[in-house]
Amino acid sequence: xxxxxADLRAVWLTLQLAGxxxxxxxxxxxxxxxWLSRTRSRAKGAVGAVVALPLVLPPTVIGFYLLVAxxxxxxxxxxxxxxxxxxxxxxFAGLVVASAIYSLPFMVQxxxxxxxxIGERPLEVAATLRASPWDAFWSVAVPLxxxxxxxxxxxxxAHTVGEFGVVLMIGGNIPDKTRxxxxxxxxxxxxxxxMQAHGLAGAMLAFSFIVLLTLYTLNPRAxxxxx
Amino acid sequence: xxxxxxxxxxxxxGDFRLDIDLELPARGIAVLFGPSGSGKTTCLRAMAGLERAxxxxxxxxxEVWQDEASGVFVPxxxxxxxxxxxxxxxxxxxxxxxxxEFGQRRATNAAPxxxxxxxxxxxxxxxxxxxxxxxxxxxxxxxxAIARALLAAPRLLLMxxxxxxxxxxxxxxxxxxxxxxxxxxxxxxxxVSHAPDExxxxxxxxxxxxxxxxxxxxxxxxxxxxxxxxxxFADDAGVVIETTLSGNVADNLSxxxxxxxxxxxxxxxxxxxxxxxxxxxARDVSVALERPRASSxxxxxxxxxxxxxxxxxxxxxxxxxxxxxxPLLARITERxxxxxxxxPGRTVWAQIKGVALLA
Numbered sequence: 001x002x003x004x005x006a007d008l009r010a011v012w013l014t015l016q017l018a019g020x021x022x023x024x025x026x027x028x029x030x031x032x033x034x035w036l037s038r039t040r041s042r043a044k045g046a047v048g049a050v051v052a053l054p055l056v057l058p059p060t061v062i063g064f065y066l067l068v069a070x071x072x073x074x075x076x077x078x079x080x081x082x083x084x085x086x087x088x089x090x091x092f093a094g095l096v097v098a099s100a101i102y103s104l105p106f107m108v109q110x111x112x113x114x115x116x117x118i119g120e121r122p123l124e125v126a127a128t129l130r131a132s133p134w135d136a137f138w139s140v141a142v143p144l145x146x147x148x149x150x151x152x153x154x155x156x157x158a159h160t161v162g163e164f165g166v167v168l169m170i171g172g173n174i175p176d177k178t179r180x181x182x183x184x185x186x187x188x189x190x191x192x193x194x195m196q197a198h199g200l201a202g203a204m205l206a207f208s209f210i211v212l213l214t215l216y217t218l219n220p221r222a223x224x225x226x227x
Numbered sequence: 228x229x230x231x232x233x234x235x236x237x238x239x240x241g242d243f244r245l246d247i248d249l250e251l252p253a254r255g256i257a258v259l260f261g262p263s264g265s266g267k268t269t270c271l272r273a274m275a276g277l278e279r280a281x282x283x284x285x286x287x288x289x290e291v292w293q294d295e296a297s298g299v300f301v302p303x304x305x306x307x308x309x310x311x312x313x314x315x316x317x318x319x320x321x322x323x324x325x326x327x328e329f330g331q332r333r334a335t336n337a338a339p340x341x342x343x344x345x346x347x348x349x350x351x352x353x354x355x356x357x358x359x360x361x362x363x364x365x366x367x368x369x370x371x372a373i374a375r376a377l378l379a380a381p382r383l384l385l386m387x388x389x390x391x392x393x394x395x396x397x398x399x400x401x402x403x404x405x406x407x408x409x410x411x412x413x414x415x416x417x418x419v420s421h422a423p424d425e426x427x428x429x430x431x432x433x434x435x436x437x438x439x440x441x442x443x444x445x446x447x448x449x450x451x452x453x454x455x456x457x458x459x460f461a462d463d464a465g466v467v468i469e470t471t472l473s474g475n476v477a478d479n480l481s482x483x484x485x486x487x488x489x490x491x492x493x494x495x496x497x498x499x500x501x502x503x504x505x506x507x508x509a510r511d512v513s514v515a516l517e518r519p520r521a522s523s524x525x526x527x528x529x530x531x532x533x534x535x536x537x538x539x540x541x542x543x544x545x546x547x548x549x550x551x552x553x554p555l556l557a558r559i560t561e562r563x564x565x566x567x568x569x570x571p572g573r574t575v576w577a578q579i580k581g582v583a584l585l586a
Contacts, residue, residue, distance in 0.1 A: 129333060
């Protein structure tokens with residue numbers, strides 16, 4: 001098993017991508033999960049289903065629609081162009097956005113479960129102790145939902161590291177920009193560089209196993225709820 | 228009256244309907260008492276703003292917390308109240324001390340920091356401050372929850388069956404602390420309970436609720452002595468008398484003074500001058516037309532019958548009497564009532580067979 005410079009750069013890019021996606025999902029997924037756990041709105045079912053779509057759709061389908069939407073003629077692409085950001089496909093930023101959408105359920109579902117497990121009572125208690133809803137969210141709900149945050153972050157990170165289809169559709173295979181480990185393994189195999197494929201694939205296998213082992217040891221319930 | 232607590236709530240939740248119109252004194256402990264499903268907790272939650280009654284009104288000492296007619300609804304976190312929930316509700320991620328500081332830090336009119344030690348002493352939890360909630364017993368947790376509520380400097384303390392989830396031993400452990408609160412707190416307390424024992428020990432004012440409605444509301448002694456209460460309350464009929472221990476007398480007895488007479492009970496450990504509440508059940512009181520001379524009963528008091536009412540117990544009636552101004556209830560058979568011609572205005576001797584001391 002060997003890793004050359006290109007391999008290491010792909011590993012670094014993958015870690016950057018997964019880190020960025022995890023941070024983005026913490027910011028976006030938390031309010032969605034909170035809303036889903038608290039709302040009595042009729043839209044809850046529909047929103048929950050949309051969030052869960054990436055669990056069942058082939059990555060190529062998601063990638064395809066995102067490619068169209070983010071392209072120069074798509075609504076999202078026109079928006080980013082109007083904002084002077086250019087179009088996102090085949091850029092690192094585009095990859096982050098697409099991966100975040102693809103990993104959304106892996107952040108939202110553990111968080112939603114954690115928020116639902118807390119129940120109304122601790123927040124009512126906080127209100128009777130003068131905490132505003134915003135204060136109670138940070139001082140009570142977030143600390144009590146910590147296992148959900150840990151699971152959501154680890155699962156989102158790991159899922160992004162392991163993704164292939166969406167990356168290929170949105171990002172292509174540009175070194176240092178969009179060529180992540182999973183794509184590079186595909187390249188190695190195509191070029192019959194089995195030794196290098198072994199190096200990266202073995203590292204991915206070990207990484208995934210360690211992540212899941214950590215999760216199942218720390219917080220077995222959160223994982224079961226996702227799958 | 229502006230100095231009091233006013234509450235009007237009309238609220239529907241599925242089959243349940245709450246329709247409450249209450250005025251409570253701004254001092255002492257008012258107990259909301261009733262069978263489960265009578266709306267006690269809903270009423271308390273409405274007072275706290277945790278439930279919003281569509282055309283509700285709530286004010287305390289002139290400060291309006293809810294007046295839907297003028298569009299006023301102060302959210303719970305802006306109301307200077309303390310709330311003790313039925314089950315332990317401590318934040319599991321905070322130590323006992325941090326739990327207690329939670330409201331104290333946020334209240335604008337919060338008690339000064341040294342107050343924490345005073346309250347901890349009052350509730351006997353000083354030694355627990357560094358512990359985690361999950362290492363406490365149920366009784367300890369409830370005491371911490373009470374301390375936490377008090378430290379937020381509430382103008383009103385709401386307690387929802389704080390003892391209901393505890394076993395008898397834990398209840399006995401907490402009740403003395405609640406009685407101390409009763410003596411030392413200047414703020415009004417509204418206390419939900421379905422245990423007659425707690426009512427007798429703690430209440431100054433009693434509100435009886437049934438199926439979402441107020442069936443009676445008034446000072447404890449007067450309300451308990453009513454003969455027109457629904458069967459749910461009449462089963463365990465009896466009065467409560469506030470007495471002062473005047474001292475020990477011969478034969479290992481102690482003498483208790485109340486406004487209109489004296490009672491003798493087995494020797495009490497308290498110091499003379501202590502205030503003691505006595506509960507006298509209607510079933511433990513009998514009546515005689517002449518003062519019995521040869522009787523084993525120690526407490527025999529002259530009384531005037533003020534009312535006679537039917538009870539659910541077959542063949543029995545409930546007799547309301549007054550010893551001076553103090554009401555007393557007796558449950559006697561209809562036959563005795565007929566033969567002794569017990570009717571309002573009649574002077575009788577009340578023989579009290581049992582006096583339960585609530586301390």
